[in-house]
Amino acid sequence: MYKYDTYDHQMVRERIAEFRDQVERRIDGRLTEDQFKPLRLMNGVYLQLHAYMLRVAIPYGTMNSAQLRVLGRIAREYDKGYGHFTTRTNIQYNWPALTDIPDILDELAAVEMHAIQTSGNCIRNVTTDPFAGAAADELEDGRPWAEIIRQWSTFHPEFTFLPRKFKIAVNGASEDRAGLRVHDIGLQLVKNEAGETGFEVWVGGGQGRTPRLGHRIRDFLEPRDLLSYLTAILRVYNQHGRRDNLYKARIKMLVEAIGPEEFARQTEAEWDEIRDSNLVLPAEEIARIRAFFDEPPAATGSAIPATGRADFAAWLRRNRRDHKVEGLSSVVISLKPIGGTPGDITDVQLEAVADLAEKFGFDEARATPDQNLVLPHVRNSDLEAVFDGLVAAGLATANAGLATDIVACPGLDYCALANARSIPIAQSISNLIEAEGLSDQVGDVTIKIDGCINACGHHHVAHIGVLGVDKRGEEFYQITLGGNFGKDASIGNIVGKGLAGEDVPAAIVRALNTYLEIRNEKERFIDTLRRVGPDAFKESIYAAA
Amino acid sequence: MKTITANRLTDGRVIYRTAEGEWTEDLARAERLADDATAEARLAEAEAEPAIAVGPYLIEIEDDAPGGQKWRREGIRLTGPTTGSTKTVNASRKAA
DSSP: OOOOOHHHHHHHHHHHHHHHHHHHHHHTTSSOHHHHHHHHHTTTEEEOSSSEEEEEBOGGGEEOHHHHHHHHHHHHHHSSSEEEEOTTSOEEESOOOGGGHHHHHHHHHHTTOBOTTSSSSSBOOOEEOTTTTTBTTBSSOSHHHHHHHHHHHTTOGGGSSOSSOBOEEEEOBSSOOSOGGGSSEEEEEEEOTTSOEEEEEEESOBOTTSOBOOEEEEEEEOGGGHHHHHHHHHHHHHHHSOTTOGGGOSHHHHHHHHOHHHHHHHHHHHHHHHTTSTTSOOHHHHHHHHTTSOOOOOOTTOOOOOOOOHHHHHHHHHHEEEBSSTTEEEEEEOOOOTTSOTTEEEHHHHHHHHHHHHHHSTTOEEEOTTSOEEEEEEEGGGHHHHHHHHHHHTOOOOOTTSTTOOEEOOGGGTOTTOSSOOHHHHHHHHHHHHHTTOHHHHOSOOEEEESSTTOTTOGGGSSEEEEEEEETTEEEEEEEEOOBOSTTOBOOEEOSSOEEGGGHHHHHHHHHHHHHHHOOTTOOHHHHHHHHOSHHHHHHHTTTO | OEEEEEEETTTOOEEEEOTTSOEESOGGGSOOBOSHHHHHHHHHHHHTOTTTEEEEEEEEEETTEEOSTTHHHHHHHHHOOOTTOSSGGGOOTTTO
16 A cells, blocks of 8 residues: 655645644634635535535545554544545545634554545546455556656646536546446556556546546557646646636537547547656656565465355345455455445444454455445455454445445435435435345346436446436426446436336336346346337336436 | 525535525525515525535525425435435425
């Protein structure tokens, strides 16, 4: 894991001191709210329906046990005993007092964490595959590249006031678990014909009001050129992005307006001017950053345990993943208990995960875009002990990737932007699917729910998406079908008129039953949907509405 | 009928303005404003107190509870997240 150097520590400490002063000046009236709001947002502090919300950055989703314990203590001491993991692999606290936030930031800084650039029109938290450095299908670990981008983009003076927020993802595996095609920039690690590693560059994807899939604008970018090429892309965007229209300000709208070929041409022209500048990444610097991300040692002879325990076997089947290193596995810690709030975790659970990561997980855990956690490196001989620890903590739900592994934004229960609630819909769907005993029968399917069109809950790229809308004070929910987050990314299509909240769970259950009736052998939900089209599913969704 | 709500500067909690010009978390103690001119005048007073309340605005009140088209949003602000219950999601306005 990356360790802060002197500069990192100094930057974060100075930023906290600055923010502490800004809070004091706001409280005593020297700053107005209009003056203060952009300052607090730059430090991850939002004002939501009930309270302030603090969004803490988790760079590329990676945490160690000391950090997890501090996250738990903050939940207990400054909040209401829980935090909420987001689809951007950050954690949010829903109830901190403004007057406590500088102290919270001090606690975070002590374990090399902060809330910088978790809001505002800047480059946000860089994400990668939550199984990076562990996945059996990995070409190369994406984390060192995400860290290089994090260092380059933090407090970057040229890119602090972009037309709109900007999200970058890196993926190093053959399967895309970072969602490259729905990012402003997606970087896929690839090998060229000479066997050298570099990046495929995708630009102009995103969700929100106008979901778009990104376009590949370069097939191969040498690692040395990573920062100069990113700079070129951002300069084209910074110059031509629509600052006059909030709804057209993201890079996806610029790429669409001028076309991906023209965007690529302008990027290449800009790049020609700077490619041999001081933005070139020296091989020594790449090696220095890579050295922070060592692979764990092989555990030769450590086999996946045979077990007579049905609960452990079910958890292994759903929540264990193959690891690139012999004798190790990765495991998903589901934050989706049946009927629970997706992504929520208590202070005690954060500490339990810290203990397991420290004892059995090479001191590392990850947050995922699905609002779950991962222990990326676990010896196979320790899997049962990890499972027992998760059972004790209430974190052993064996549903990773199943229909009850639902993603949901905070929605109208917390968010000032939301039009409708998300979490109670997720809870109702989860409860009904469980009651019907459908999860294991249906297998892999993604259900994602949003309370507004900003799509923090990623409903556009769900096999079954749910979007809450408000019609004269009543909540309605549009169902989308056919979205996908992975390598064959797609945007879901709305199937018809919105449903009342009370009708959504049964409608989804009917769609899942339709799949069971018409699927071919070993065909996933999304495969069946793509084969037969949406009509049969649409019919079942509205069958009793 | 209307009243004025905001978030408290120090901790962000939901507050309502009383007839005495103070702020309370108890909606029952909030001033009821029957006519638009008075409501706008009171709102202007509240906006002049930025060191206590952030972003004051008027909401509709019906039968001592938030009303109008924003009734659900303001109801959630008043009583907190509904995430502990899966029943309330199914409630229409009448049932709620």
